Structures are given as structure tokens and as C-alpha cells.
Amino acid sequence: MPQRPVRKPARPFFSSGPCAKRPGWTLNALDGALLGRSHRAPEGRARLKEVIDRSHSLLEAPGDWKIGIVPASDTGAVEMILWALAGERPVDVLSFESFSGLWAQDLRDVLKLDALTVHEAPYGALPDLSTVDWSHDVVLTWNGTTSGVCVPGADAIPAQHDGLVICDATSAAFAMDLPWDRLDVVTWSWQKALGGEAAHGMIALSPRAVARLEQASPRPLPKIFRLTNKKGLIDAIFSGDTINTPSMLCVEDALDGLRWADAIGGLKALKIRSRANFEAVARWVAQTDWVEFLAAEPSQRSTTSICLRIVAPWFAEQDIATQQKIVKTLTGLIADEGAGFDLASYRDAPPGLRIWGGATVETDDIEALLPWLDWAYESVRMEYSV
Structure with a gap:
């Protein structure tokens, strides 16, 4: 029998989602949670808006981008934008691990897009990015959570591209450089890099993405997927007025992670x-x-x-x-x-x-x-x- 090590990790938590809480976290971090109150109350909206504002600042996203809290974690955020926009122009999608493969499957088999190109690669590799048509809308996962493969850097995306670049960044946000000037939609969840609790997603939209949403001919969508109405973009979503009822306990936990991140630099x-x-x-x-x-x-x-x-x-x-x-x-x-x-x-x-x-x-x-x-x-x- 091999010799058993002596030292153990102080926090032996290495899950890729939900991820480890921030160092020093205890339940006391949630003492200020706005429990028993409505998320529509001024105080509730203020907490949700703080999550948005702190995320915007910490991620160093451009000031003219809109960031909102949406249902169903990163999966909900990605599905929301695909159902809202996919099909307005041809789509290229990168498929190289489980979740990027899911986006490709949905575009092909559920939305049944006619003008769809799937760029596939096996686990451990990226598709050949030189074959992507950037005049199309492009759906890519910045970091493959299930393969450990990530886009190597900003230069992988042309600075000028006619289509929208829709980026699932759930295990990249708050840990890697995201080239905001080359992306148009970015999604992530609370349960990844800052160790928040699950069920809530985030979506960030560039001005180009907002314009496309407002000009699109939308397919019928359930309420929890709607980013627009007859007047255009539902701006309230991007100021803390969530589509459905959020957990204020999870909100407090998200704020704790964001505050910790700011405090350490x-x-x-x-x-x-x-x-x-x-x-x-x-x-x-x-x-x-x-x-x-x-x-x-x-x-x-x-x-x-x-x-x-x-x-x-x-x-x-x-x-x-x-x-x-x-x-x-x-x-x-x-x-x-x-x-x-x-x-x-x-x-x-x-x-x-x-x-x-x-x-x-x-x-x-x-x-x-x-x-x-x-x-x-x-x-x-x-x-x-x-």
C-alpha cells in the first residue's frame, strides 16, 4: 500500500460548479440578507442593482453595455439569447465539449435553423477558428468547463465582424480576460468563479446586441425568456427588476463574493x-x-x-x-x-x-x-x- 499523505487541504472543495466559497466564508456572511421582503421593494431592487453594478465594474465591462440578472443560471441566459436572436442571420457555433455541444444541438435540432454551421472538435481541442465565418452570428463558449479547453485570447476573434458574437463565459468570467470590444453578448452564472449559490444567471449586452434585439422579429417566447416587448428592450431587467422571483439569500451571497473580490484587488x-x-x-x-x-x-x-x-x-x-x-x-x-x-x-x-x-x-x-x-x-x- 502506498504511503498515505499527512497534510490535507484546509478547504477540500474543488467542484467545478457550484464552486468553492471565497476564503473565510461562513454563514454569517448572509446575516444581512433581505429575507421576508419583496424583491420589488426599494430595498430589494437596490440589492439586485448592486449585484449588477458591482459585476459591471469588477468585470471591467464597457460603460455602454447593459447587464441584467436572469433566471436559470448560465444555461437560462444562453438559451434566452439564442431563442431571441438565432436565425436573424446565418449562425456558426463552436462545439467542443458538453455545454457548447448543447448549444449546437439546440440550434440544430430544436430551433431547427436552416443556415447553421457547426464547427466541432473532440474533447481536448478547439475547432479550427480560421474556418468560422464572422459575417454570421457566432456562438462560442470561452472556456469549456467540461474539457478544460479555452479560447486562447482576443486575437481569435476579428476586431471587425458583421455578425454578433455570443459568448458563454460562465467559467471564464472573473478569472480570465474577456475581450469586450470583440464580443456582443456575454453570459455567466453566480455559481462559478465567485462561488455564489446556483439558479441565477447574468447576461451582458453590447449596444449592437441591444439594437438587434429591438429590430428582430421575435419568435413566441415564454415570459421568463423575454428581453423585449412592444416598446423595445425591457430596461427594467437591467436595473434590478428581475423577470421572476430571485432568492434574496442568493443575492446576499453574490454580493458577498463581489465585495470580497473588490477587497482583494x-x-x-x-x-x-x-x-x-x-x-x-x-x-x-x-x-x-x-x-x-x-x-x-x-x-x-x-x-x-x-x-x-x-x-x-x-x-x-x-x-x-x-x-x-x-x-x-x-x-x-x-x-x-x-x-x-x-x-x-x-x-x-x-x-x-x-x-x-x-x-x-x-x-x-x-x-x-x-x-x-x-x-x-x-x-x-x-x-x-x-
């Missing part, structure tokens, strides 16, 4: 913390012979959803079901020790590991986790290899 500090977490994993991968990054191209490796594949020959010889069982056993050993939770890859991804490296995770905890991965690997290797 804003977006720059968040990116530094996430990069340090990634680099700790990268150093370990470089000296470990049984694991590699799922993302083959270094410039495309995510600093938040750090996805790893097991490359040991004995593991590769197993069928997928057995590989999944091995990963479940490996991560279960670590969880049983209280040394790390939620470390298995996403259910649709290749069997492997996934470590959340966003800014709410401490690098010391990442470093304390890594010997446990080696320990658990050696434990299962002894059982399965011959």
Missing part, C-alpha cells in the same frame, strides 16, 4: 490567484508520468476548470466502463479521507480528473491535494494493473 487579483492555482497543477503534471492535461495545446488550457487525463498504459487498456469505475474509486478514496471532493471528470467527458482552479480556491489547498492524487492513483493501480 479586483479582476487583476482574481486572475493572479487562478493562474497560481493552474501553475501549481502544471508543475505537478510535468513531473508525474501517469497524468496529462486533457487540452493538448498549452495556449488553450483553462486556469479554472483544470481537466486531466490518465495516460498510464494499463489504464488505456481498460474499456470505458472500467475506466469510469477506476476514476470513481480513485476520487472516492480521496473523498473518504476528506482530502478532496468532486474531482471526477464531467459525466460526458473522457474518464479522468477535474480540479477547479478559480480564485476562491487557495493555492495551498491545491498543493495539499496533489499528493493525495498520487496516493489514490497508486492504490487503484495496484488493484487493476497486472
